[in-house]
Amino acid sequence: MNTHINCSDGKKLYSLLKELFPVGRSITGNGVRHTLARIKKIIPLKVREVKTGTRAFDWKVPREWNIRCAYIEDEKGRRVVDYKNNTLHIVGYSVPVDKRIPLEELQQHLYSLPDQPDAIPYMTSYYEERWGFCLADRVRKKLKKGMYRVVIDSELKNGSLTYGEYIIPGKTSEEVLLSTYICHPSLANDNLSGIAVTSFLAKWVGCKPRRYTYRFVFIPETIGALVYLSKNLKTMKKRTIAGYVLSCVGDGRGYAYLPSRKGDTLSDTIALHILNHAHPGFKRYSYAERGSDERQYCSPGIDLPVASLMRSKYGTYPEYHTSLDNLDVVSPDGLQGALDLYKESIELLERNDRYRSTCLGEPQLGRRNLYPTLSGDEANSEAYRDTRQLWQFLAYADGKNDLIDIAENLGVLASDLYPIVDTLEAAKLIVKCTS
């Protein structure tokens, strides 16, 4: 891997994630605004508001939801469940309620996981009016018969959906899409990790001139992607050459890849090349196992080339969508590994040109001091390995093979060939092929 990677990024990523963990986010509302404001301190994000009722293909932006407090009190006034202890305690988009009801009636509004008795599940009901509390099954089992006061001080009103966008213009208008979702409350791997890694990645991309234009998008999942696409579809279909959804990029238990619907886009080629060579133990999922905004980006008629590189994929790790997906699940190393992987991918996207040898036949490398002049055992010697790669590169530089093709022919990671490309270009032995 490259030396440009700053080893202290992991700690900074973890620290940002920790800071945003307690914020109560949903698909609309002030939690999202607060989160985007924090990201704005890292990158010059444009924050956009889209009004309730605005159409997005088959959907409409729902009413805005905010919540001040929520709890369940027993007969003695003890709060047995309290939103301020964990934002997962409330079913997202719960309507306001304030009444006393017996345990039997309360049970209709409670959600817990008998198989994970200490975990609070994550539940939402965006498009159907409901109220409900989520709690650990162990706590639920201890509730005694009697009356309970349930209070949800929430508000559903015409307002807006909020999202963030940061476009970094490149030398060409061809675009790379990087999208993450900001609607999940206190869940660390899914998806505060995505928020943190995407922010730092955007900062890194913006630090120097780039070949491609980069479109970073921070949106609520599903409705946000649909709203964003409905506003930008024409441009994105025309310009997007690659893209990734950043989700679940915080734990250290390995790497995962989810392909685009077509499976053979540039995004897929880049991802598979790097994973196969640098992380050969990665898990490969099929598009049928998708679950995040690639569902919209890759849908029929939209057809963007969007894949996903992850750590432990949503739906596959035991803490998923529960209060156990907390700050212990993610780690500085886990976050850093994911950030590095995305940096590598972008670096390779930028450098994946087709090259053509400028000579017919092999050039005489010896007279350029690029090959030993005493021939004997070059073929087998460790000492000549770099020299040999240079010679090998030329053999495949036919103007049709791109850097990844050449690397695959040689069985190496493409980034290992960057110095060789530089040497050969400097010696005018290869030229980049345009179009």
Place this chain on the structure above:
Amino acid sequence: MNTHINCSDGKKLYSLLKELFPVGRSITGNGVRHTLARIKKIIPLKVREVKTGTRAFDWKVPREWNIRCAYIEDEKGRRVVDYKNNTLHIVGYSVPVDKRIPLEELQQHLYSLPDQPDAIPYMTSYYEERWGFCLADRVRKKLKKGMYRVVIDSELKNGSLTYGEYIIPGKTSEEVLLSTYICHPSLANDNLSGIAVTSFLAKWVGCKPRRYTYRFVFIPETIGALVYLSKNLKTMKKRTIAGYVLSCVGDGRGYAYLPSRKGDTLSDTIALHILNHAHPGFKRYSYAERGSDERQYCSPGIDLPVASLMRSKYGTYPEYHTSLDNLDVVSPDGLQGALDLYKESIELLERNDRYRSTCLGEPQLGRRNLYPTLSGDEANSEAYRDTRQLWQFLAYADGKNDLIDIAENLGVLASDLYPIVDTLEAAKLIVKCTS
């Protein structure tokens, strides 16, 4: 598998097969006429006669052959071999004979199988004048020295070749060919099973309006296929989109598939999809192992998309082409399984459309009561499986994937998706793509 399948078909199939078993069939003659007359009670078959000497590509229709009786008598007048006990006793197309000859001369005209001493082999000599008897090797070994009277009361004369045809017009003129051969005498799996299953399949196809036109053909093997093709080639080449040869579809020892010559026609796609998902233990043969009328249908210049779905393939089971291929080899269950497989194939042919989602992005299934409004653990729950298939279907409905493509992406049998197609079409969420 679908519920339209009538479980008592197996017994009816077996009963028809049993009725036709004793009839002495050949490539011409009254045995074939009798067989076709019986089928005519099930479906409105057109019976055609083609005169001796008629050209069929490189071939000519041979003289018509009929036989009244045939036997070998020993010196004491005991009939040691008698055609009336088993139609296999006579080499098909034997010329008439009536003479007394010594055992040594008789031996030149006897055929038996030392490795299967109780089996009478099935032999023919359509295009070279001969006479001969087939018998169990155990019986042959017991023949004593002496004189024998051999009588074959047969007739070879200018007449005709007889075949049956049943065309069921569909909404389009695109055709599906179903072909079986009717020339084998008392052999159960090969191919009374084909005669029975094809008759019942034709009846089932004719019971309701169909999209495609169906061409059912009951012919003597090889010469019949050539005669039929020489009369109908232009139409068949223009219209045939799929086809199968029905042969050896009666025993219960598994399923087999023989591809078309090209191997990737619609017939092959349908067959492999169903067998892979519904009968994964099936045996897959290569076209080089063909043996029935696909030899003509797929031959260079004819090039029809014809494959074969079988039970135990000809040439691969121990009773093949002997008197042991009798009513014990086939079974109601064996016949029914093959009939069901062909029904499934035709159903899928008729329904294998390409579909296109009518929305950009995912449609909002929740407001159509097609998806749970309370989101939590849909991804893992058994309860949401059907709902998920509906949602999955939409993700692949891009107007290019047909039903089988979508089913393969989802790892399911296409027929499992029929109810999902119906639901989505009713909700106007997908449309069929024409052309």
Place this chain on the structure above:
Amino acid sequence: MNTHINCSDGKKLYSLLKELFPVGRSITGNGVRHTLARIKKIIPLKVREVKTGTRAFDWKVPREWNIRCAYIEDEKGRRVVDYKNNTLHIVGYSVPVDKRIPLEELQQHLYSLPDQPDAIPYMTSYYEERWGFCLADRVRKKLKKGMYRVVIDSELKNGSLTYGEYIIPGKTSEEVLLSTYICHPSLANDNLSGIAVTSFLAKWVGCKPRRYTYRFVFIPETIGALVYLSKNLKTMKKRTIAGYVLSCVGDGRGYAYLPSRKGDTLSDTIALHILNHAHPGFKRYSYAERGSDERQYCSPGIDLPVASLMRSKYGTYPEYHTSLDNLDVVSPDGLQGALDLYKESIELLERNDRYRSTCLGEPQLGRRNLYPTLSGDEANSEAYRDTRQLWQFLAYADGKNDLIDIAENLGVLASDLYPIVDTLEAAKLIVKCTS
């Protein structure tokens, strides 16, 4: 394999190789001229001289090098290393020297192999002026402190590079290239074997009229290929349909295949078909493991369809590029096997036509005495195997499949089908398809 192969070729090949073994060859000079003169006794070779300084793409023909004698003498006048004992003792292209130096200084000019203490390494320095001796490490270790006289009586002067060419015109101008290198001194498998086998192969090709034109080339490696290409590129690019580099074709330890850069040319198809069927244990290398003149022939912009069929490939056997690659490594059987393989390949190149059946449907083989008229158990009988191949051939003769395609469908070596092609052509049942 075919019967045209003369079993005594192996001994003749070995004898030629033995005769040429002691000659001191390099990329220029009299050793090469001597070698080509000997080949001229076998085939009517044209010997060409190309002047020092002539451009060849990125290269120039170097000065011509000749050597009379070379040795190292100790203080007592004993020759501890002497070129006349083994041509490998001198680093190729060593400049002249005649002086007395102490052992420490001498060591800077000595080359040996500590891992192979009895082997003299093969070293050259064509494009950088140097002098040096190669010797067995065991001998080197015994050198005592003291003064040594080093004498290299060599000459580097403007002269020429010498190569041989033999073009055998065929019915068409489409060409097959057979290239071998003549610059290695006393090394048997690499590449006196190539010189011997190429000479005998050329003689065999020239013995009868051929369909294709054959271009046999005997050149010094690398610079010779570049010189040759620079003179003939336009013609070769236009005409060459297949080609092989003959290298390391003398030992008996198996067969090896190195593909062309594209990997799917006619040369590759022919080679893989024969090796897969006739020598299934062969070793398959990738183009990244190339090392001889395919490096030039297949280079970007030159793009000739050139592969390599070998015995033990250069760089992979323990004796490679040392004095151990001597007359014990190669054998008459090893040489003959390689010659036979190349003969088979050329025979197949010449015969690999596409065929089309002249009948629609199967022809009636019985009336042509090409198939048994008594049908019974043909499918299983050993006796009918040839008959069946004939029948199988027809089934695939669609005018698109060539002979190799048909052989691959039938799972046999294409040459096994030559008699079948002859029979079917004679019976006018197939025709060759042109273009």
